[in-house]
Amino acid sequence: xxxxxxxxxxxxxxxxxxxxxxxxxxxxxxxxxxxxxxxxxxxxxxxxxxxxxxxxxxxxxxxxxxxxxxxxxxxxxxxxxxxxxxxxxxxxxxxxxxxxxxxxxxxxxxxx
Amino acid sequence: xxxxxxxxxxxxxxxxxxxxxxxxxxxxxxxxxxxxxxxxxxxxxxxxxxxxxxxxxxxxxxxxxxxxxxxxxxxxxxxxxxxxxxxxxxxxxxxxxxxxxxxxxxxxxxxxx
Numbered sequence: 253x254x255x256x257x258x259x260x261x262x263x264x265x266x267x268x269x270x271x272x273x274x275x276x277x278x279x280x281x282x283x284x285x286x287x288x289x290x291x292x293x294x295x296x297x298x299x300x301x302x303x304x305x306x307x308x309x310x311x312x313x314x315x316x317x318x319x320x321x322x323x324x325x326x327x328x329x330x331x332x333x334x335x336x337x338x339x340x341x342x343x344x345x346x347x348x349x350x351x352x353x354x355x356x357x358x359x360x361x362x363x364x
Numbered sequence: 365x366x367x368x369x370x371x372x373x374x375x376x377x378x379x380x381x382x383x384x385x386x387x388x389x390x391x392x393x394x395x396x397x398x399x400x401x402x403x404x405x406x407x408x409x410x411x412x413x414x415x416x417x418x419x420x421x422x423x424x425x426x427x428x429x430x431x432x433x434x435x436x437x438x439x440x441x442x443x444x445x446x447x448x449x450x451x452x453x454x455x456x457x458x459x460x461x462x463x464x465x466x467x468x469x470x471x472x473x474x475x476x477x
Binding site: 287294302307343354355 | 398409454467
């Protein structure tokens with residue numbers, strides 16, 4: 253069964269460093285997303301990506317965040333100058349159309 | 365601001381009982397409704413989707429949607445200890461080419477053997 257793959261599963265970084273979280277969406281899907289879940293809180297939308305551009309971004313997705321689909325298969329989330337409050341689980345998701353989104357297993361980001 | 369509210373729980377039921385999970389949403393143009401199960405430290409796993417008013421059954425799970433009341437529910441029959449998890453209600457609207465999900469905080473369900 254096709255699945256969304258995320259790497260790494262756990263990333264520890266020092267405050268102020270840049271991190272890149274990687275995702276391989278399901279191959280025939282058209283819509284790609286990043287969500288974040290701070291420990292004990294709800295899953296929050298960060299950004300959606302369609303037709304090679306950002307279609308919507310949340311208030312959380314400020315200038316320190318960026319997304320790319322560099323090679324037609326990978327979908328990356330870059331966080332520049334990480335802060336302690338960026339520590340969270342980051343989930344990539346993809347969907348083909350209006351139906352359900354499939355989530356990757358997540359990357360646990362710990363900023364120290 | 366679009367909101368999705370769930371009864372926060374925790375909800376505790378004995379094995380074999382029916383667990384009832386509820387969700388309300390604020391955005392009337394919402395079109396797609398989902399229940400995800402999330403084990404601690406894991407990603408959300410889709411268990412049910414529903415798009416039109418009424419009931420939808422899949423095995424031990426039944427989702428109910430009432431768009432007039434802006435209400436979605438999930439019933440789990442014959443609850444098993446393996447059903448113990450946090451259940452997330454998620455709502456999506458067409459919103460152009462977006463279909464992003466808005467999640468509730470989740471209801472923690474514990475099924476006691």
